[in-house]
Amino acid sequence: MTQPGTELDFTHVGAREGEADSIKRPSLGYFQDARRRFKANGAAMAGLAVLALLAALSLAGPLAVPYNHEDGDLLIANRGPDSEHWFGTDDLGRDYWARIWVGGRVSMAIGILAALLQGCVGILMGSLSGFLGGKVDLVVMKLVDFLMAFPYLVWVTLLMLVTGAGLVPMILALTLTGWLTMARIVRGQILTLKHEDYVVAAEAMGASAARVILKHMIPNTMGVIIVNLTFAIPAAIFSEAFLSFIGIGMRAPMTSWGLLVSMGMKQLYSYPLRLLIPCACISLTMLSLQIVGDGLRDALDPKLRR
Amino acid sequence: MLLALITISFFVIKLIPGNPFASERMQPGAKKAIYAYYGLDKPVYEQYYLYLKNLLRGDLGVSYKIRSVTVNEVIAKSFPYSLDLGLRAIVAAVAAGLGLGIVSAYRRGRALDTFTMILATVGTAVPSFLVGFFIQYLFAVKLRWLPVAQYTSFAHTILPSFALSLGMLATIAKYARASMIEVIYADYVKTADAKGLSKMRIVLHHQLRNALLPIVTLLGPMVAMVLTGTFVVENVFAIPGLGRYYVTSITNLDYTMIMGLTIFFAGFLVVMNLLVDVVYVLVDPRIKLS
């Protein structure tokens, strides 16, 4: 392979490992790194774009037309889409564009608020359970197991029967029934982290409790919490749709995507658009959130880091 | 656990403001008679005791709204529809989900695999009743290929079963693919290969069983999924099943019916989960009944 002789350089240079170490990739902070990986994920970025569009339409959409979602004009009921009413009008002559996007506000608000509240309760219960252990843990986990044994829609339905229909009761009911998964996840995380070698090692090296929690527990738990929150939003939006659909969610003249679906169903054969538009809105939102959630999970999970 | 649920739902329903007969205008005497007929004149704890006693005999009570019809009768009449629909959906989901998952695990990165992954994402994200509307619109309204609004022939069952099964199908396909990929690289598969066995035997005897075992655990949540799925899918397709009655009774505030059906669903789930546990013990030698 090499020509023996002249230009071979036999000078001693020794081990060069030091050089090799110096050309490692620059170290990035946890969230910086996660952001870089999320941005590289095309599907997730597309999902985010769709979400942004739907959110923007829900916020600004109703302002773009001179109608509101409540007042209709029976003379122009059941119109098809035209230049005046972009999505047409409903059976009471209300502008469907306005109703859709006001409905979007309601559905998204329910999704986000319910997910956040569920998250708070879940994190609180889960970390209490995980940190304190013992009897508290036992009681909380028994409760979670019991509530989880039956589909949560059954619980929400029962609760909604008591509280009655409406926005606040619905968020309340969703919060009370939706914190289970989060509590379980947080508790599990804390229990594992407690015994994780690097946490034990950090403690052994004299790191303060605050440092252990901030430097080791948070980055390793934040990821799952954020991902779980992302998945809780579509679940809440679906619950809203389901409850409105069976008639115990939102009530007219207020509007929401679920309510629009349930009203649209009755006119599927005559005015299919009334059903298909809110269906498409819910489906797109849930799908985008799912894809974004998947992307976040891949980006935030340090164990999958290459 | 079941008892706890019964107790909770009983008192929750008692907590509901108003009562089912409030809207009906009637003579005070008639009202009294009706209250006595349904046992509503007794104190709550006695009502509870009576309810439990009847429940032990398998009697779920009488409907408040549909006169002289018992909850048991409703269940007997409509449960077969839901069971039929649910079974079709589960069978379809398991067969198609496993098939897609397994094949795409072996053909990773190919077109079919991409299709499976997209289907899995869409299927898990889009709720079954929206799927129901979309396909009902497409196949029944636009194309007029398949009939709906009845549940009498095989053709009628296709759309609702599909709507109900898509979510499960997606979940199963996702899991089957993941666990199959894991198994392809498992050490014991290498051992089998090193014995000089044929591909067929390796796949059938060493890969499939190990890969599919975790799928059995999905059966429990799946039954629950189908159950809540029927609430909406039966409404979308106008199938006279239990789910439809449940929703109707909620809209009508038919409390005994809600209560009876909730208990029936819960009992059904408990039994199904028990069955799944038993199946798991039977197929996995590592788990012993405790």
Next chain:
Amino acid sequence: MSDAILEVSHFGVSFHTYAGEVQAVRDVSFRVSRGEVVAIVGESGSGKSVLTQSLVRLLPDPPARVAAGGRVRFEGEDISGYSFRRLKSVKGSRIAYVFQDPMTSLNPLARIGDQVMEGVVYHGLMGRKRAYAYALELLRDAGIRDPERRMGQYPHELSGGMRQRVMIAIALAMRPALLVADEPTTALDVTTQAQILATLKELNRSRGMSIILITHDMGIVAGIARRVIVMYGGKVVESGSVEEIFERSRHPYTRSLLGSVPRLDADKGRELDFIVGSPPDMLRPPAGCPFSPRCAYAMALCAEHPPAESPVSPTHSSWCWLLHPGAARILESFARRYPDRIGTEAV
């Protein structure tokens, strides 16, 4: 030397990953004689397992691809071009494997007996009844005391050592001419290690079966192997008889491996040698000697030019530039500076 059962020449394996092509094994040649025990030694990631498993293509392709141009002659036949179907006649019946981790190498859902019998029954050598009796015998040969009970049990009911014995019984079932034992004792405790090695040694003697023993533990090589092949970074860096490798090694890597073995007779004050740095990044392997980045004796040319084989004796070769005549002066200066560290006696 007696006739060769396995001759491997210019063999290479690469993995195709998202990050690029990883050359796990590069241009490896070696031979194994009938009835011989050969040890292949190297750190994790040196390519020893990939090498031996790729001989009969046990690694899934993709990602593991056997490079074109390599040759594997087994019992006089070139098996490197065999199809999967044709390889079935070699796998198990002529070359058998015992893998590193007995905890994961047995099918968790099949009974021990079925797994031991599977090979002979599947290949149609005997019916289930005879196979049952035969399996009992195999398990006994592999050192399991109450085989009747074990036959009906599942892997999770057995200890690690026991499972490795089952693996050995499975490997023996088809009376292979060559057994590849891939770190068979790494996952086991020390006493079990010794027993398993004794069993392998006994099987080599009684059955005349050749064994390739893969290990990263120099300590267990001396007791069982006759020849040693040292691998680093996917390449063979030195090969020779046990005595030659242990006492007259001519490669700095082999020497540092030997230095990492604790010795009871060493001075109490002397620290264990360890090798600085970590194994090479196989995505971008060094152009020259793979060990050069970590080699205390590295010379300027080592990083650029791959060293050629330098025969030390008819049975001993080393792939190191220090054996080149041009390195004589450097060696002398080493000898002056570190009289106790490197054997310059042979130069």
